[in-house]
Amino acid sequence: MAKANHMKKILFLIPLALLFLTAGCEKIDQLLTFYIDDTQNIKVAGNAVVGLIPVAPVAVTTRSEERFKNEDTRADLVKDVSLNKLTLTITDPNNENFDFLESVTIYISTDQSDRVALASLSPVPTGQKVIDLKPSGAKLDKYLKASGYTLTTEARVKRAVAQDITMRADSRFKVTADPL
Missing domain, CATH: 1.20.5 (Single alpha-helices involved in coiled-coils or other helix-helix interfaces)
Known part of the structure; x- marks a missing residue:
């Protein structure tokens, strides 16, 4: 018993x-999981015509060592970085919305050979001043561990753009790392 x-x-x-x-x-x-927020401005030139248009690349300094140190870790202990969210907001001109865009894809790279899609949206909804892009799910460790990376935007325009349009890109990266 x-x-x-x-x-x-x-x-x-x-x-x-x-x-x-x-x-x-x-x-x-x-x-061991934390988020890194970043904001960059992207400008669409005012002479854009219908179709796929070139948008000037944006160089970003990561300051990653400082950010990792603030979270009690360092780059060699980071084991997973992914894009959690990317939001585009039109900041100038005030009366503009995303009706001019058919689709948009933002890429990330550290050089010419390692470019990967970061996030995209197709079709872009009409009447919106703020849109959330869909993260690609790409593994982004090497980009945030680097001293800097470049954001490249491919935009497909469905109507001509008469004046420069400035968009703010707010991104949030999810980082998982081992502690010090």
């Missing part, structure tokens, strides 16, 4: 121990 009670206790404690271990691991992962 004592052996049966002992087995019941063990069978009761095993799921309880697994629950604590699982909850503990999730809590550790949360402590």
Whole structure:
């Protein structure tokens, strides 16, 4: 009888121990995950015609070592970086919206050979001054660990643009790293 009670206790404690271990691991992962927000301006030239238009690349200095240090980690301990969110907002002119855009894709690169899609949206909804692009899901570790990267925008315009349009790109990167 004592052996049966002992087995019941063990069978009761095993799921309880697994629950604590699982909850503990999730809590550790949360402590090692943080977000890096970044804002850049992208300008569409006022002489844009219908079709795929070139948009000037935007060079970004990451200051990643400083950001990692603030989170009690460093670049060699970063194990996963992904784009969590990318929002475009028209900042100038005030009366403009995204009706001129058919589709937009933003790429990230550190040089000419490693360009990957960061986020895109097609079709672009009408009547909007703010749009959220869909993250590509690309692994972005090397880009945020670098001293800088370049954002390149491919925009397909559905109506001619008479004046320069400035958009603010607000991006949020999810970073998971080991602690120091």
